[in-house]
């Protein structure tokens with residue numbers, strides 16, 4: 193049996209004496225980041241290099257060589273530790289790549305409104321590579337901090353949930369939130385029984401197929417038995433409640449902003465503005481937290497369901513690029529847009545941690561055909577509505593053979609059916 197691994201971010205809170213040292217360290221980091229970002233802007237062609245070569249390329253231009261050769265554009269700060277500098281360079285590279293990527297998608301895409309704007313503030317939480325921290329045990333950690341004049345090693349005790357045994361702790365990021373200083377640490381855990389999906393399929397085990405929707409049932413699961421039958425439907429609700437809470441919070445974000453003041457984007461449109469720059473930021477933070485909470489709940493229920501069914505494999509729909517979805521207003525208005533992707537991601541890692549495999553499959557025709565007879569379906573919400581093929585949001589479906597039922601369950605069954613034929617039939 194082969195083993196794989198899963199990465200989870202643990203958050204611990206530091207007890208500190210000098211909050212200002214953390215702030216000094218962060219602002220020095222942002223200054224170095226900005227220096228490299230601006231250097232990159234002058235040579236966009238350098239983005240064709242790999243990240244590692246690009247880092248080297250930027251260092252050659254800014255750092256004195258071993259043989260004493262002076263650099264072309266010297267880094268205007270003294271005594272910057274090597275790994276601190278590299279973290280700042282990598283942050284600058286990733287911000288610049290991300291901006292250029294968005295710009296390119298915009299230039300090549302069909303929608304010509306909303307040109308991506310330059311990052312308003314060149315800031316990223318400091319990633320601490322080895323060399324910037326040491327003596328990390330279950331109670332405390334030593335961090336190298338900038339006091340404003342010099343660098344000092346400072347011991348910090350911390351609180352947080354204990355790390356799992358036999359896990360590998362990766363480089364932490366220091367996140368300052370007002371007076372709280374947190375360390376975010378990616379934790380790499382080995383998971384047993386991580387046979388690949390292909391190996392699983394060969395053994396003809398049953399599996400679970402999932403549909404993700406924007407309606408009240410955020411996820412609908414079904415079990416596909418080894419003989420191909422779809423059984424045990426399971427609806428995970430909460431979409432209505434989430435939509436209601438989001439709507440309330442979006443309303444609060446408009447508080448205290450004059451009607452014609454267009455300098456601030458508000459409501460849904462503001463979700464494209466970095467969170468810290470929005471007015472009434474706390475409500476957006478709350479929306480993110482609530483959405484995240486639901487995504488965790490739903491993904492946990494999906495994995496629990498699979499375990500209860502004795503399935504070792506979960507098949508999720510492959511979600512299209514969000515850029516395409518933006519063109520479809522019927523998707524843009526639902527919580528699906530925000531939460532479906534997150535649920536899928538959480539299912540993948542929660543599944544891994546329990547020794548299950550989650551994978552995605554293309555949902556060909558999954559939402560347009562009847563599971564029972566493959567005829568095109570029409571959708572409607574109530575008995576009084578005329579079912580229509582174009583009513584994508586319709587919760588119920590009917591086909592010309594008279595099959596009817598939940599659209600989402602039909603999608604889950606179709607996804608499972610497609611996966612079953614594609615993989616099981618080929619290997620049987």
Ligand SMILES: [Zn+2]
Pocket residue numbers: 562563564565566567591592593594595
């Ligand atoms: Zn039918």
